[in-house]
Amino acid sequence: MRCLAKRLLSFTRLVQGVNVSAVTSPLVWEHVQPAAARRLLTGAVDAFAERGYQATTTRDIASRAGMSPAALYVHYPSKERLLFEISLYGHNAALEVLRSADAGSTPADRLRSLVAAFTAWHAEHHTIARVVQYELVALTPEHLAEVAVIRRAISTQIEQVLADGVRDGSFAVADLPGTTLAVLSLSIDVARWYTPHRGDPAALGKLYADLAHRMVQT
Amino acid sequence: MRCLAKRLLSFTRLVQGVNVSAVTSPLVWEHVQPAAARRLLTGAVDAFAERGYQATTTRDIASRAGMSPAALYVHYPSKERLLFEISLYGHNAALEVLRSADAGSTPADRLRSLVAAFTAWHAEHHTIARVVQYELVALTPEHLAEVAVIRRAISTQIEQVLADGVRDGSFAVADLPGTTLAVLSLSIDVARWYTPHRGDPAALGKLYADLAHRMVQT
DNA sequence: GTCTATATGCCGATAGAC
């Protein structure tokens, strides 16, 4: 089993501004080696997103990868560890998408870019996003603490832009923490309801960027 | 086992306008008889909300109600049926909160009232709301179809107000279905993150009413 | 690194006494 964390940031580096097409790459997991470990991981993402972590059996994951149940344990020491690697990767990818999108000369431009990219990521990668956002309780306390650090960084990224806009007078925000959470909520909830037939991720990103901007503009 | 559905609408009838204090009644399940069935049901709500349906065992539910595992089956024929009764009740309660809140002379007043009440309900009843919003996949196809009807009615309630506002020129909405979903999303996602220490449900409702109104106003 | 076979335990649900 190779170390996944070291390679987590590879693909999101390609994203610039609201160039959300870059996050639609199908080869998201190409850095996971060997191929058997990658098949197990992508099978687990699909299964966890479809049925949830607890309802997914190791037999199901193994069979999606074309293996016997026992073969899973050669690559991952437990089902929870598989979830953790997916969750850690997903959180880092989401944070990197935000950091790469935080470009623009005004708080309004930056906010629109952040919301568009974060929303499009949740739509395009709705299976990973579903695991990231809704399977936190299945993590061990230690692993949860690790991803919680990344979650705080994600929240801070949005809050900072809103605070900048308030300072220069382009935004009117009565409750900064509450509005930060609301803006994040809008994008995160996409993972709950999105399916490919519900529209283009980039178009959804643009709509949500507009809605978020209107929520705070003076 | 008594029929729960017939008594679903009792408490939400008390709610008028944005009188969200009425939905904070702690005796939400008082109509479930006998008391043993009610203890099982409230125990199941807490357990499902904490760990999720699949991670909750019938032994856990029974022990929260102070009973042996076997006693559960005197009141409910299966674990899934317990989930269904909770989900059906919760959906009907949420819909009734919306219908009671749809009061006001202008689309703006109506939208603010709807969003305030719907948001406050998700905060105040975040345990029930979590089961309602995140455990749909555990329902049988037949039971899912039944709650899906209620979910469409909830969505329609919001969409109608937005459409009325567009018609009389008080709202500017580029994408009506998309904006409807976004407004609903904001409130629904409250069930994911809300805990009592994060503020007063009524105050959150007011904040979200303001944000939703700004999303659509001309 | 993958397999077959299996250890070990908990799951949902039932049987039958009281």
Add this chain to the structure above:
DNA sequence: GTCTATCGGCATATAGAC
């Protein structure tokens, strides 16, 4: 309507051959 006892099955994870 509640209990104790238990059924049959499937869960995660391991042992050991190849």
